Amino acid sequence: MMVSASASSIVSGSSMLAMLLTPPPHGQLAHLTPLDVAVIAIYFTMVLFIGFYLRQSSNTSEQFFLAGREMTAWIAGLSFVSANMGSLELMGWAGSAYQYGILATHWYWIGAIPAMLFLGLVMMPFYYVCKTHSVPGYLKLRFGESSRILAAFSFAIEMVLMSGVNMFSMAVVMKVVLGWDITFSILMSSLAVAVYVGLGGLRSAIYNEVLQFVLIWAGALLVPILGLVEAGGWHKMVARIASNYRGQDYVHLWRDTAHFSANPMGVHWTGIVFGLGFVISFGYWTTDFLVVQRVLAARNLRAAQMAPIIGSFFKMAVPFIVILPGLLGLVVLQNPDGTLLHLVGENHVSVANPHSFNEVLPLMMVRYLGPGLLGLGITALMAGFMSGMAGNVSAFATVWTYDLYQPLIRKRAPDSHYVAIGRWATVLGVAVSIGAAYLVMHAAGIMDYVQALFSFFIAPLLGAILLGMFWKRATAAGGFCGLLLGILSSVGLFVWVRMDPSALSMVALSPDAKSMAENLYRALWSFLIAVTVTVAVSLFTRPRPMAELEGLVYGVTKLPFQEPVPFYKNQWFWAVVVVILFAGLNILFW
């Protein structure tokens, strides 16, 4: 994303409308008609109304932080996927598809589906049975207070910083696409999120995430449909990519991953399978509280198990609105003189090449979407951002209140006190995110570091939680040391490669490896270190009595009896359907 923009004054009232409708200056991709502005305004009115409407049913901590645990499987499942869509999910991965081809789809299929099924079928019963409010809360029950505080502290920092980076990136996109003022975009979207999450808590966040999920599809689905019509269908698109970009393979998922140098991403299938498909994916989808919180809000165990499975169907479909537009951009985007338009990296944008990879989706929208539809497309982009940010701040508010404030500041207080703290934590989370956004704006290099934060914590946390959940012998000291050393080793590998770029060949095991491979292998190594340390320390420390592990560990937990249901309501049946679809898609695009 472009990061060199300056903040200007806060825009309000009539000047706001005037700015929205201002004709595009040179270089700006599009401008909005009154109909587009109406579409966007109606969306904001609706999400704020929902926040005010749900305030009345978010009075207890159970209601505010866990939505009363009353969500159906469908709502929890859609919210689960929507919270993950994030601000730049649509644009960022469409850009990656343009840059790397269909390989980007791995982040939606092998990088999500197995982990989502594992969460639903295997891990959810433990999260659900122990009645934890959060993932750090589970660590407290299993490994003690120190592990909880370490995980909660790192998660809270990660949430607000990631939220800030995403907020800034979204604002830059709005500036590039529509010429909107950076401060206006940041304040408009973040204040809306603060209001509806602060008032209605997780219930409001989830309600809006479902709405936003529908809007994302309504606004983005038309682009690949019209793109395929213009390209003459899938096969003609593939043929034109092959003819336009000779020697590069953009349309095979696995065929060219046997060597780092044989594919545009510079990755090896071992990195994709073990680094992405196992460590990063399982780490994110099964331990990141941002997504797990949505499933914990389900109304019973079966709904909690079904939610990720329902979500996995939609996750598998997302490449249609994200990856396909990127691929179509390779063949349909043209310069005014009719020659093929070449998008470049952010650092190579110039007069000759004015657009970056990340602009491929907005370019495609502008190409096909007229008045009204463009407003809907822009609304889809903003809905993606807001659902991701609402996920960040609602998870932050819960972890701050339950895992930091309650154990460290005020252990016993009335329930209403913690709800008030949660509301203020929501506002605080948004405020710190805005601060982080401006920090990134004035020090662009920070962005890489903040985005790397994500990978620092996720892989070691996966190691600690998996051993805690499936190995009775794991001890509190083992869990804490594994988590800590896993995080430190991940940070160490990151710093090593930054100081000495040639170290990448050692981290990723090949001189042909590129930065994407570094992320995958760094996660793999830090996971292995966390597991090794946890096992080693556990073997030298005293294990907890079995009776204390009930409800927390596989083998000593009696899972609640679930009434038999017809096969079409059974989570295992739908999981098998997902596996068949997943395998079929991978074979089809092999």
Place this chain on the structure above:
Amino acid sequence: MGMRGLGIRGEIPIWFFVGVLLTIYGALIGGHGVYAWITHQRDPVMLAGLHAPVWWGGILLALGLVYCVKFLPGKGN
């Protein structure tokens, strides 16, 4: 896999909100598309001849109305 609201008595189901929003968007976008078609205005986009606002707006409107009626508050959702 019942697709009901939040399951809270008296609360407006989320699907009703979804229906309202789709209905409004469908009416606005479809209405614009029909008007542009009748008055022979062409939007400055590729494939304008396919009249995407008309059929896409129609789909949104139809889906929105179905959801509004099916999840109308007070119908026992």
